[in-house]
Amino acid sequence: MSPLTITGSELTISGSGLTISGVGTAAAGGGGGGGGGGSLSISITSSSFTNGGNIDGEFYITGGNCHPQAANTSPQVSWTVSGDTSGAAGIRCLCIDIDSGDNFVHWFVTDIPVESGSISENGSWPSGSTVNANNWDGVLTSRANGWGGPCPPSQHTYEITFEILDSNDDTLATSNTLSFEAS
Numbered sequence: 001m002s003p004l005t006i007t008g009s010e011l012t013i014s015g016s017g018l019t020i021s022g023v024g025t026a027a028a029g030g031g032g033g034g035g036g037g038g039s040l041s042i043s044i045t046s047s048s049f050t051n052g053g054n055i056d057g058e059f060y061i062t063g064g065n066c067h068p069q070a071a072n073t074s075p076q077v078s079w080t081v082s083g084d085t086s087g088a089a090g091i092r093c094l095c096i097d098i099d100s101g102d103n104f105v106h107w108f109v110t111d112i113p114v115e116s117g118s119i120s121e122n123g124s125w126p127s128g129s130t131v132n133a134n135n136w137d138g139v140l141t142s143r144a145n146g147w148g149g150p151c152p153p154s155q156h157t158y159e160i161t162f163e164i165l166d167s168n169d170d171t172l173a174t175s176n177t178l179s180f181e182a183s
Contacts, residue, residue: 040083042091042175044162048075048121055158055180059149061136066151074107074147078118079162079175088114089167095147099156106148106158108132114164119145150182157181 049055057069079091091114095107111130119125125145136148150158162175 040081040085040088040164040173042079042081042162042164042173044077044079044160044175044178046075046077046160046178048077049178049180051178051180053180055150055182060182061149061151064151066149070149070151072147072149073122074119074145074149075160076119076121076123077160077178078116080116081114081164083173085114085164087166088164088172090114090165092163092165093160094163095158095160097150097152097156097158099152105135106150107146107160108134109146110165112162122147152182155181155183 048059055075057067058071058073059075060067060070060072062070062072077093081091090110091112093107093109093112094105097104097106109125109129109131111128113126113128117126123145125131131144131146134146134148150156158180160178163171164173166172
């Protein structure tokens with residue numbers, strides 16, 4: 001038998017002629033993802049609220065007597081993509097109320113181009129993005145960019161995450177989570 005040697009991020013099996021380089025550099029969360037073996041990551045930030053803090057009244061959904069300043073303004077969000085994107089098909093944005101008991105969806109956008117970008121307050125998603133129904137659609141007003149603001153019966157926590165997906169909708173990378181409170 002030939003000896004097995006592992007050094008750093010290279011695996012070499014002596015005597016068999018097999019060398020595998022780049023071990024351990026599979027795409028985050030996806031086990032390789034067809035992206036050529038390079039790492040892939042996405043991170044998100046928002047200037048509209050302090051992560052973990054309360055969200056202002058303007059972001060609440062209109063109708064339903066939710067907040068006196070309710071304007072259903074969508075928050076600003078920026079995302080930064082780094083790494084090998086060759087196996088990626090799109091980015092998904094999801095905002096849910098984690099205290100609702102059924103993960104009430106407030107923002108659900110798919111097919112966001114796989115590149116760094118941002119959406120301004122009440123802005124439009126990049127061309128090619130698909131705005132999907134949120135749980136407010138048909139109940140109260142929502143905006144063309146898909147935002148349906150909070151209107152909880154008590155203090156609730158909301159989380160925004162982005163995921164980079166491949167063509168089979170498998171997750172290649174998941175962003176950090178932005179959270180805010182509303183009551």
